[in-house]
Amino acid sequence: MKFDDFEKSMRELEAYHSLRALPGAWMILRIDGRSFSKFTESSFEKPFDARFHEGMVGASQRLLREFSALYAYTESDEISLLLPRDSRLFDREVEKLVSLSAGLASSSLTLHFQCEVHCDSRLWVGPRSQQVLEYFRWRQSDASRCCLNGWCYWKLRQAGQSAKKATAQLKGRSFAQKNELLFQHGINFNDLPRWQRRGSGLYWQHYEKPGHNPLTGAATTTTRRRIFCDEQLPMGDGYAEFIRERMC
Numbered sequence: 001m002k003f004d005d006f007e008k009s010m011r012e013l014e015a016y017h018s019l020r021a022l023p024g025a026w027m028i029l030r031i032d033g034r035s036f037s038k039f040t041e042s043s044f045e046k047p048f049d050a051r052f053h054e055g056m057v058g059a060s061q062r063l064l065r066e067f068s069a070l071y072a073y074t075e076s077d078e079i080s081l082l083l084p085r086d087s088r089l090f091d092r093e094v095e096k097l098v099s100l101s102a103g104l105a106s107s108s109l110t111l112h113f114q115c116e117v118h119c120d121s122r123l124w125v126g127p128r129s130q131q132v133l134e135y136f137r138w139r140q141s142d143a144s145r146c147c148l149n150g151w152c153y154w155k156l157r158q159a160g161q162s163a164k165k166a167t168a169q170l171k172g173r174s175f176a177q178k179n180e181l182l183f184q185h186g187i188n189f190n191d192l193p194r195w196q197r198r199g200s201g202l203y204w205q206h207y208e209k210p211g212h213n214p215l216t217g218a219a220t221t222t223t224r225r226r227i228f229c230d231e232q233l234p235m236g237d238g239y240a241e242f243i244r245e246r247m248c
């Protein structure tokens with residue numbers, strides 16, 4: 001077999017390499033830590049740890065920058081990354097987008113924690129803008145649910161209950177009932193830090209940088225951009241409006 005034919009026959013077996021997100025559809029990459037329940041078991045504060053959160057925010061920043069994204073949202077051990085609708089990044093190839101986003105998050109977190117960790121990644125594709133708003137409201141409600149559950153679980157554990165018993169006690173309880181349980185343990189859910197209840201959002205902010213013209217000495221201003229990490233996200237319709245602004 002000629003080398004060219006051999007090469008072609010081998011490349012044909014890279015069966016999914018040509019898979020691309022449809023043009024014009026919104027793309028969101030969701031990156032998630034692998035087995036982080038186990039990884040966080042011994043050396044992090046429960047249910048929330050500031051150093052852990054810093055690592056997630058740092059990885060979100062790296063992703064936002066490297067992927068020229070519009071918005072990154074992080075809660076727990078996951079990051080959602082919204083790309084511009086017309087993004088041509090990696091020619092919209094699914095394999096490249098998911099493997100490189102997982103690789104970048106893994107290396108960023110490994111450096112931060114000084115311990116090898118892995119992430120997976122998946123691609124969400126939304127043809128309609130409304131679906132993007134719904135996506136982020138969905139992840140934010142997951143943040144809120146996990147926050148309440150996490151606090152209840154660890155309060156029960158600290159009160160001496162076994163893992164099995166604490167899990168069983170929370171099973172089937174409504175949001176209101178869990179709120180009440182937490183209140184009985186001295187915590188008002190609404191007083192917990194917002195980043196824990198609602199997650200954190202990162203996006204680009206423009207600002208004016210004062211300077212001077214080296215030749216004339218005249219004062220100048222240049223517009224620069226920097227990443228802002230918003231730990232005070234709105235929720236509900238306010239959050240949908242906030243996401244709409246990020247999509248422009």
Ligand SMILES: Nc1nc2c(ncn2[C@@H]2O[C@H](COP(=O)(O)OP(=O)(O)O)[C@@H](O)[C@H]2O)c(=O)[nH]1
Pocket residue numbers: 032033034035036037038040041044045046047048049050052053076077
């Ligand atoms: N101790 C601690 N654990 C955290 C924190 N944030 C996330 N986690 C853990 O990360 C897990 C993430 O959930 P999930 O992705 O479903 O679990 P995984 O499949 O084990 O990675 C949570 O269940 C927590 O155990 C934190 O701030 N502190």
Ligand SMILES: [Mg+2]
Pocket residue numbers: 032033034035036037077
């Ligand atoms: Mg995980």
